[in-house]
Structure formats: structure tokens, C-alpha cells
Amino acid sequence: MRLLLIEDERELATALSVALSKLGIVTDHTMHLADAFELTRQNAYDAILLDRRLPDGEGLTFIPTLRRAGNDTPIIVLTARNEPLERVEGLDIGADDYLGKPFLVEELMARVRAVLRRPSNLTEQRIVAGRMVIDPLHLNVAIDAAPLDLPRRELLVLVALAKRKGKTVLRSTLETAVYNYEDEIQSNALDAHISRLRKRLLDAAAGVAIHNIRGVGYLLKEE
Amino acid sequence: MRLLLIEDERELATALSVALSKLGIVTDHTMHLADAFELTRQNAYDAILLDRRLPDGEGLTFIPTLRRAGNDTPIIVLTARNEPLERVEGLDIGADDYLGKPFLVEELMARVRAVLRRPSNLTEQRIVAGRMVIDPLHLNVAIDAAPLDLPRRELLVLVALAKRKGKTVLRSTLETAVYNYEDEIQSNALDAHISRLRKRLLDAAAGVAIHNIRGVGYLLKEE
DNA sequence: CGCAAAACATTGCGGCAGCATTACGGGAAT
DNA sequence: ATTCCCGTAATGCTGCCGCAATGTTTTGCG
Structure with missing residues (x-):
């Protein structure tokens, strides 16, 4: 948000x-x-x-x-x-x-x-993606009613992707979802978040995968 | 309406x-x-x-x-x-x-x-072309809700054509849609994109065809 | 109708941009 | 004091895409 x-x-x-x-x-x-x-x-x-x-x-x-x-x-x-x-x-x-x-x-x-x-x-007040239930207003994620604890930036990435699940989200859109103007971003920080988030979703068997669309952005897909 | x-x-x-x-x-x-x-x-x-x-x-x-x-x-x-x-x-x-x-x-x-x-x-403006649903703002192409993964340049060509589907798009218009001023283009790169895009649309049974208007440009037509 | 030139189509190849991953360290939070 | 987030940068890799060579279609002209 x-x-x-x-x-x-x-x-x-x-x-x-x-x-x-x-x-x-x-x-x-x-x-x-x-x-x-x-x-x-x-x-x-x-x-x-x-x-x-x-x-x-x-x-x-x-x-x-x-x-x-x-x-x-x-x-x-x-x-x-x-x-x-x-x-x-x-x-x-x-x-x-x-x-x-x-x-x-x-x-x-x-x-x-x-x-x-x-x-x-x-x-939307409740997004279902794979085994996850996401509340974008309160910013919480649950798997089988058990809350999933995610670091803040990874959480923001996930919510931004989930809001448009199954559709591509532009890289620039993700950046504005996670950072404000004061924070300048001059490295692959976003990539790093994506990578770490992927690992966490895998460990939690969240039932989703984050795909990359080269040159465009990312996409959350249910398995 | x-x-x-x-x-x-x-x-x-x-x-x-x-x-x-x-x-x-x-x-x-x-x-x-x-x-x-x-x-x-x-x-x-x-x-x-x-x-x-x-x-x-x-x-x-x-x-x-x-x-x-x-x-x-x-x-x-x-x-x-x-x-x-x-x-x-x-x-x-x-x-x-x-x-x-x-x-x-x-x-x-x-x-x-x-x-x-x-x-x-x-x-959320969408363009329907054949079996495809295209969201030009988010650079999103889907066939029956399944996202179609296209390389960036081919995607830009498709969107530019879809925005004026059924009408001819000048070759120069396509060039400016795909390339910015820095990129000089000195070969048939655009032709190559068109060709590869055609193949991909065919494989995906997208229900559209790209026609050439000799000496003028291209045109996206629904089948 | 025949030939040549122009415009377009297709495809393999190689360079390199963009992405994935991971280790490291500073710093904030508890 | 300890934990963990998170930005940075190095490394390796994938596949996009520009290029050029070659084949095909269309147009122009005599």
C-alpha cells in the first residue's frame, strides 16, 4: 500500500x-x-x-x-x-x-x-493464491490458517504480485510498491528480494511460483 | 458504450x-x-x-x-x-x-x-484479439486466462499492432514503438521480430494473423 | 509474358543484457 | 548481546536480439 x-x-x-x-x-x-x-x-x-x-x-x-x-x-x-x-x-x-x-x-x-x-x-480484501490466503489491507499472509511471517519488503513484493496474480507485474510497478522516492535504489535489491521470497515460498510449500518475464517484469502463478 | x-x-x-x-x-x-x-x-x-x-x-x-x-x-x-x-x-x-x-x-x-x-x-483497458486478451498498460497477453510469455520486443510489436487491430500500422510507427532514439537500427531486426512473433502466435493458436502491406506496414487480423 | 529488382520472410549464430543466486556486513529491532 | 533484515556486489547462466545470409513473393518494365 x-x-x-x-x-x-x-x-x-x-x-x-x-x-x-x-x-x-x-x-x-x-x-x-x-x-x-x-x-x-x-x-x-x-x-x-x-x-x-x-x-x-x-x-x-x-x-x-x-x-x-x-x-x-x-x-x-x-x-x-x-x-x-x-x-x-x-x-x-x-x-x-x-x-x-x-x-x-x-x-x-x-x-x-x-x-x-x-x-x-x-x-480485494482476500486473495487466494495457491495454499495462501492474503489480506492486502492488513498485510498478512496465511497458509492453512497459520500466519506466514515474511520480512517487510518481501511481503510487499508478494502482495503486489498477488494483487495481479496470473498477470505480469511490471518491474517498475514492483519498485514503486516497495520503495518511496527517498530510498534510492541502485543495485539489484529487488532481485534479491525476489530470490529470497522464492526460497521462503518454496520452504513453506505455498503452492505458487514467481516467474520472470525477461525485460518486462514478474508474474505470480499458482501451481 | x-x-x-x-x-x-x-x-x-x-x-x-x-x-x-x-x-x-x-x-x-x-x-x-x-x-x-x-x-x-x-x-x-x-x-x-x-x-x-x-x-x-x-x-x-x-x-x-x-x-x-x-x-x-x-x-x-x-x-x-x-x-x-x-x-x-x-x-x-x-x-x-x-x-x-x-x-x-x-x-x-x-x-x-x-x-x-x-x-x-x-x-483496466483490454483489447480482445482472436483468442487473446491484451492489456496494453501492463503489457499483458493472455490466452484463456493463461499468460503468454513473449520476449519484450515481440511483445511491444504485438501491443502496437493490437492497439490498431484490423488497421494498418506504419512500419515507422512500429519502429518507434519498439525502439527508442538511442538504439539505432540498421538491419532487418523488426522483420525478424515479426517473423518470430508470427511463429509464436501460431504455436499458441492465438487466432490472429499478421499481414504485411507491402511498402506500408503491417496489420493484425482476427481469423 | 519474362526478367530483374525490390520488398519481405525465415533462420542460424554470437555477443551481451538481464536475471538468479549467494555471501558479506552494517544496522535496526527486540 | 543477538538476531535478522536488507542493500551491495560478485559470479554464473540463460536466452533475447541484432546481424547477416539465404530463400520467397511481389512489383515494375519492356
Whole structure:
């Protein structure tokens, strides 16, 4: 899962990024609305976390901009302004949820999941692949009801492949599923993850195999 | 917009077709599941309206058949059986929406629009060519849900041809689709790709043929 | 109708880009 | 203090793909 965080308080932003990354969530962060729009054009985010007070304007103005561009990504507004009337204002303008500061990361994640669970989002809640059952929202993998413990990056690779099981996933897609902009990647780290993940899936008899499509990407296939 | 209507009550079917045509929607109609599958292979429908009681069986059985063939077209089930449990049954098996008879055409259209508005349906554009289903965004080619593993350059040629299937594609267009400016090309490399691609399509019984238009370019034709 | 040239088709070959695997070490987490 | 993740890089290997040689079809022209 990949989120865009639009927030000018640097401390909150980094704290949030760290907390989310531990949950396996990749977060891109920007402080400016102008950058934000460009980022949404280059990445398919699962959701956007939007602050209201920003150096270059009221955050809410970003919502119509995005919607007019045909982008339906769910938006959760994060703000200290938490009066009922302001909530209405935010929701009416097209936000999907509204969360007052301060908040618990757990609550934020629950709301993100809730927003992604809505019928207008076709995010599958349960993917069956081979003997595995994968919950892409909670990021857990189970084999015969027994949870399978995977390192974070390998888990992200697996989920990204499982979301399109049986179909090729571009190498670039995998990269954006696992890394954010800050992490530069300058080696075969992704290949290494794939290799280690393969070994783990084999050991666990997961009933799937990861195939390579040379020059294009990878593909998860059931056996 | 083009819909497939699978419905055995002839009066309802014609009434619906007329009503939909006034909204600018083209409707193909069949009464039999057997025909329906063939139709979905020859046309890229925006959505499918499916009755449950049909002369040759329970309509819901069509859904797994279609999904297994790699077809993600949204399906709206139309039926007199409108008990809550039956709705769950329909949705769990992979239907996108469920509408009890009788219904207003307005409501049906609203639901069609809602289903089409879902993100995965907006981004997931597919090209049907012969027995192949091609997703040009993800560079994905499948025959009966089985992914077809093609080398990168041949894949690019196929996608470029499929995007304009039935129409000639200039040789220069193909070249720019496969090569970037850095790669200078000074041989018949493109011809070689075409040749090898032909062989692969033949082996896979893809149901298409690549024709040459002498001095102009190539053309992908369904058989 | 006949011949030649041009355009296209096919196929073997070799270089090398891309992938798989694994060991190593720094660093974060418990 | 120990464990394990994860980025890096070295190594070996597979098979793609550019090239060129050869065969086939089509077009142009007298």
C-alpha cells in the first residue's frame, strides 16, 4: 500500500512515515500542494492524507483540483480544525474521511482500510493464491490458517504480485510498491528480494511460483 | 458504450434494448449462456447484464467461466430472486452488482454507471484479439486466462499492432514503438521480430494473423 | 509474358543484457 | 548481546536480439 502525505509539520510527517513503514506502508511526503498534484499524476496512490493548513494555501482546495483531473483516490483530511461544521465542509467538498489531530496511528490505519473497503474501491480484501490466503489491507499472509511471517519488503513484493496474480507485474510497478522516492535504489535489491521470497515460498510449500518475464517484469502463478 | 444482455424473457429484453438505445447504448442480446461466452470473446463489452434463470442453466455459473478466461467485465445480475441471501450468493461468486426485478431503467443505468466508475475498470483497458486478451498498460497477453510469455520486443510489436487491430500500422510507427532514439537500427531486426512473433502466435493458436502491406506496414487480423 | 529488382520472410549464430543466486556486513529491532 | 533484515556486489547462466545470409513473393518494365 502506498500513501501520499501532504503535511507541513516536518516532525509529524517523519514520525508518521516511520510508523507507517513499520506497518508495511510506503509513504511519499510533500509539504506543498503544487508538488502533490504532480506526484498524484506519477503514482497510483491507495489514499491521500491531507493537512488543511499548508504553506501554499488551504489544503481542501486540493480536492476539487484532483477530482477535476479525474482522480478518485480516497482522501483523508488530517487537521486540528475539528469542529462539526468544518467536518461537513471537508466532506462536502469531496473528502472521504476527516480525522482530528492528535490521533493514533491505529485509528488512522483503520480509517484508511475502511475507505479502501468501500464498494467504489475494488480493492480485494482476500486473495487466494495457491495454499495462501492474503489480506492486502492488513498485510498478512496465511497458509492453512497459520500466519506466514515474511520480512517487510518481501511481503510487499508478494502482495503486489498477488494483487495481479496470473498477470505480469511490471518491474517498475514492483519498485514503486516497495520503495518511496527517498530510498534510492541502485543495485539489484529487488532481485534479491525476489530470490529470497522464492526460497521462503518454496520452504513453506505455498503452492505458487514467481516467474520472470525477461525485460518486462514478474508474474505470480499458482501451481 | 456496449452491453451484453443475457436474458430469456424476450419482451423484457427488447424493451430494455430500446430503452438503452435511446441513451446511446448499444446492446447485444442473447438467450443462451453458450452464445454468451463466445460473444464476450469477440467483443469488449463495458458491462454484462445477466439473468439467473436461463433455458440452459443457472446464470450465475457463467461468472466463474468468464473470470477464469481472464475477463474482468463488470457483471450486473438481474433477477426476480431478490432475497438477501441470494444477493450475497451472487456477489460472492463475483458479480459486481445485483438488481431485483422489476426495476426502473433509470436505476439500472445508474448502477451501470456506478460499476463503470470503479477505478479498476477505468484503468483496466483490454483489447480482445482472436483468442487473446491484451492489456496494453501492463503489457499483458493472455490466452484463456493463461499468460503468454513473449520476449519484450515481440511483445511491444504485438501491443502496437493490437492497439490498431484490423488497421494498418506504419512500419515507422512500429519502429518507434519498439525502439527508442538511442538504439539505432540498421538491419532487418523488426522483420525478424515479426517473423518470430508470427511463429509464436501460431504455436499458441492465438487466432490472429499478421499481414504485411507491402511498402506500408503491417496489420493484425482476427481469423 | 519474362526478367530483374525490390520488398519481405525465415533462420542460424554470437555477443551481451538481464536475471538468479549467494555471501558479506552494517544496522535496526527486540 | 543477538538476531535478522536488507542493500551491495560478485559470479554464473540463460536466452533475447541484432546481424547477416539465404530463400520467397511481389512489383515494375519492356
